[in-house]
Amino acid sequence: MRPAMETGLHVDVDVDVEESDLMQILSHVVEEVRDSVGRDINGSDLLYGLLNAPWLQSLLKVYECLQQYLRSSTRPHLSYASGLSLEILSDLRALPYPSHEARELYTLLNEPHLQALLSAHDVVGLKDYEPILPPLPEDLPDDEEAMRIVCLVKNKQPLGATIRRDETTGEIYVARVIHGGLADRSGLLHAGDRLVEVNGHPVFGLEPEQIIQILAHSHGTVMFKVVPITNRPVNNQTMLYVRALVDYSPQQDPAIPCADAGMVFRRGDLLEIVDQTDALWWQAKKLPCSSACAGLIPSSSLLKRKQREFWWSQPYQPHTCIKTLSTVDEEDDILAIDVTFIEADEEAFESEELREDESEFSTNIEGIYLAGFRRSLRLCRRRRVHSGGSGLSCSLRCPSSCYSALANPYEEVVRYQRHPEDTHRLIALLGPSGVGVNELRRRLIEINPKTYQGATPHTTRPLKSHEEPGREYHFINRDQFENMAYNQCFIEYGEYRGHFYGTSVEAVKDVLTAGKICIIDIEPYAIDAVRTHELRAYVIYIKPPPLDQMKRTRVNSQLITSYYTTRSFKDEDFQEIEEAGRKMEQHYGQFFDHVIVNDGLQASCVQLLTAIRRAQDEPQWVPVSWIRPTVQF
Numbered sequence: 001m002r003p004a005m006e007t008g009l010h011v012d013v014d015v016d017v018e019e020s021d022l023m024q025i026l027s028h029v030v031e032e033v034r035d036s037v038g039r040d041i042n043g044s045d046l047l048y049g050l051l052n053a054p055w056l057q058s059l060l061k062v063y064e065c066l067q068q069y070l071r072s073s074t075r076p077h078l079s080y081a082s083g084l085s086l087e088i089l090s091d092l093r094a095l096p097y098p099s100h101e102a103r104e105l106y107t108l109l110n111e112p113h114l115q116a117l118l119s120a121h122d123v124v125g126l127k128d129y130e131p132i133l134p135p136l137p138e139d140l141p142d143d144e145e146a147m148r149i150v151c152l153v154k155n156k157q158p159l160g161a162t163i164r165r166d167e168t169t170g171e172i173y174v175a176r177v178i179h180g181g182l183a184d185r186s187g188l189l190h191a192g193d194r195l196v197e198v199n200g201h202p203v204f205g206l207e208p209e210q211i212i213q214i215l216a217h218s219h220g221t222v223m224f225k226v227v228p229i230t231n232r233p234v235n236n237q238t239m240l241y242v243r244a245l246v247d248y249s250p251q252q253d254p255a256i257p258c259a260d261a262g263m264v265f266r267r268g269d270l271l272e273i274v275d276q277t278d279a280l281w282w283q284a285k286k287l288p289c290s291s292a293c294a295g296l297i298p299s300s301s302l303l304k305r306k307q308r309e310f311w312w313s314q315p316y317q318p319h320t321c322i323k324t325l326s327t328v329d330e331e332d333d334i335l336a337i338d339v340t341f342i343e344a345d346e347e348a349f350e351s352e353e354l355r356e357d358e359s360e361f362s363t364n365i366e367g368i369y370l371a372g373f374r375r376s377l378r379l380c381r382r383r384r385v386h387s388g389g390s391g392l393s394c395s396l397r398c399p400s401s402c403y404s405a406l407a408n409p410y411e412e413v414v415r416y417q418r419h420p421e422d423t424h425r426l427i428a429l430l431g432p433s434g435v436g437v438n439e440l441r442r443r444l445i446e447i448n449p450k451t452y453q454g455a456t457p458h459t460t461r462p463l464k465s466h467e468e469p470g471r472e473y474h475f476i477n478r479d480q481f482e483n484m485a486y487n488q489c490f491i492e493y494g495e496y497r498g499h500f501y502g503t504s505v506e507a508v509k510d511v512l513t514a515g516k517i518c519i520i521d522i523e524p525y526a527i528d529a530v531r532t533h534e535l536r537a538y539v540i541y542i543k544p545p546p547l548d549q550m551k552r553t554r555v556n557s558q559l560i561t562s563y564y565t566t567r568s569f570k571d572e573d574f575q576e577i578e579e580a581g582r583k584m585e586q587h588y589g590q591f592f593d594h595v596i597v598n599d600g601l602q603a604s605c606v607q608l609l610t611a612i613r614r615a616q617d618e619p620q621w622v623p624v625s626w627i628r629p630t631v632q633f
C-alpha cells in the first residue's frame with residue numbers, strides 16, 4: 001500500500017511574521033516610552049506603567065496564542081472524501097481484472113469504519129454541525145438544579161423516543177430512546193428520565209397521547225424539562241446480527257408499544273440488533289444499513305411466544321408447522337408439476353431407459369460422467385416422498401427447518417470468508433420443477449468439469465449391464481439404504497417405481513475433498529440438511545421469469561413428463577411453474593443466499609458462475625453455528 005493519501009487534513013504553515021509578532025512591537029513601544037520617561041514628557045509615566053502591567057502582558061500572551069492557533073488550524077484538502085471514495089469503489093468494481101492492490105484498496109475503502117471516518121472528515125471539513133441549538137432560557141428558577149433542559153430541533157424527523165405513564169403516580173417517563181434517532185444523537189435524553197414539561201406545558205397527569213399531540217403541533221425546536229434518571233443502565237451488549245426467519249409488520253401488531261417506531265422486516269432480511277436492553281422489544285437496523293435510526297422489533301422470546309399463540313389459535317391447522325412456514329400439503333403442491341406418469345411395467349421401459357442412458361453418455365465430454373442427472377432420480381424427486389411402511393418417511397415429511405424456525409425466529413449470523421485452503425462451499429440449486437435447474441447445472445459442469453461436479457447418488461435399483469458402481473449410482477441394498485436413511489446420511493431421498501434413490505452427505509464430501517466445487521439440486525425440504533457446518537451450502541434459487549417472458553424463451557424447450565416422454569411446454573406448465581415458484585419463495589425465501597431469474601440461458605449461466613465465485617471467495621453472512629457453537633438468545 002502507498003503510505004498516506006493526500007486527502008486528509010493538512011497544516012497551513014504560512015505565517016505572517018510582521019503582523020504576528022505583536023509582543024515584539026510592543027516591547028519597542030515600551031522602550032520608546034521609557035526614553036520619554038527619562039526626558040520627563042507629560043503622561044509618559046502613566047503609559048509606561050500601563051504597558052508594563054502584568055495583566056496586559058498576560059492578555060497579550062493569550063492573544064498571541066490564539067493568533068498562533070488560528071494560523072496553524074487544520075483545513076481539509078478536499079471536503080468530499082467520502083464521495084471520492086465511492087467513485088474509486090465504483091471504478092474498482094468496473095475493472096475487468098483487478099490487481100491484488102486494487103482488490104486490497106477495494107476492501108479497505110469498503111470497510112464501514114473507514115467510510116465512517118471519511119464521512120466524519122467531510123462533516124468537519126464542511127463545518128456541517130447542524131442543528132444549532134438555541135440558547136437556554138435565561139429565567140430559570142434557582143431551585144431546579146436537578147432538572148435538565150433539553151432543546152431538540154425536529155428537522156421533520158421523529159424525535160426517536162417513546163414515553164410511558166406510571167399509572168400509580170401519574171408521572172410521565174421516557175420509555176425508550178431509539179438508537180440513532182434524534183434524541184439518542186443529542187445524548188441528552190435517556191430511558192427512565194422523568195418528563196416534567198414539553199414546550200412549557202407541564203405534563204404531569206396527562207395521557208401519553210396528549211403529550212404526543214403537543215409534540216405533533218410543535219415545529220422546529222422542542223424544549224423538554226426532565227429530571228434525569230439517577231442510575232442509568234450501561235448497555236454493554238455486543239453487536240448481534242441475525243437473519244429473520246419470519247415476516248413482521250409493526251402496523252399489524254397491536255402489542256407493539258409504538259407502531260411508528262417499529263420496523264417492518266421480511267423473512268431472509270439481515271438485521272443488526274443494536275439494543276437488547278428490553279427483554280421484549282429489541283432495536284434493530286436492516287442491513288445493508290440505509291438509515292442511521294433503528295426500529296423496534298419483537299425480541300426472540302416474544303416472537304416465539306407470538307408464534308406459539310398463533311399456532312394454538314389455529315384449531316384446524318395440521319400442527320406440523322406454523323402457518324408462516326411450509327406445511328406438508330403445501331409442499332406437495334410445490335413439488336407437483338406433472339406427476340402423472342404412464343405406469344409401464346419394468347420390462348416395457350427397460351429398453352427406453354437404456355436408450356436414454358446411452359444418449360446421456362453421448363452428450364458427455366470424453367472420460368467425464370455427469371452424475372446425478374438421471375431421469376429415474378429426477379422423477380423420483382418429483383414424486384411424493386414415500387410414507388408409511390418403510391420407516392423412511394418421517395425426516396422428510398416435516399422439514400426440520402420448520403422446527404428450527406419455530407424454535408428460533410431469528411438465526412444468528414456472522415460474516416464468513418472461506419479460507420483458500422478450506423474445502424469449497426457446497427452449491428445447492430433449487431427452483432420449481434421445470435424452471436431449468438438441471439439445465440443450468442449441467443451446462444456449468446460441462447463448461448468446466450475440472451472445477452464443478454455433481455454428487456453420485458445412491459440407489460437400491462439393480463446395476464445394469466452398461467453401468468459401473470459408483471459412476472451412475474452407488475448401488476446398495478434396501479437394508480443398507482434404510483440404515484443410511486435412519487442414520488441421517490442422506491441430504492434427501494425418495495422412492496420411484498419401488499426403488500429408493502438418495503443423495504448422501506458423504507457423496508457431496510467426496511467431491512469437496514477432491515478439491516472441486518460440488519453442485520447439486522435439492523428440493524426445498526432438504527435445505528436444512530445442507531445448511532450445516534460441514535457442507536456450508538450456498539443456496540441459489542432459480543426463479544421463473546414473468547409468464548410472457550417464460551413462454552417466449554421456452555418455445556423450443558422440452559419438459560420431462562414421465563420416464564420416456566418429453567413434450568413441449570403448455571400454458572398450464574408455465575402457470576404451474578410460476579405458482580410453485582411463488583410458494584417456494586414464500587415458504588423458503590429466508591434461506592436463499594442468491595436468486596437468479598432464469599430468463600435467457602446464457603445470461604443465467606454467467607450469473608450462476610459469478611454467484612458461485614462470490615460464494616467461494618467473498619465474505620458472506622452464514623449461521624453462527626457453522627463457525628462456533630450455537631448460543632441461545
Ligand SMILES: Nc1ncnc2c1ncn2[C@@H]1O[C@H](COP(=O)(O)OP(=O)(O)OP(=O)(O)O)[C@@H](O)[C@H]1O
Pocket residue numbers: 378382431432433434435436437438439440553554557558559560598599600601604
Ligand atoms: N432459460 C431457458 N430458456 C429456454 N429453455 C430453458 C431455459 N431453462 C431451461 N430450459 C429448458 O426447460 C426444460 C426444463 O428444464 P430442466 O430440465 O432443467 O428443469 P428442472 O428445473 O431441472 O426441472 P425437472 O427436474 O423437473 O426437470 C429443458 O428442456 C431446458 O432445456
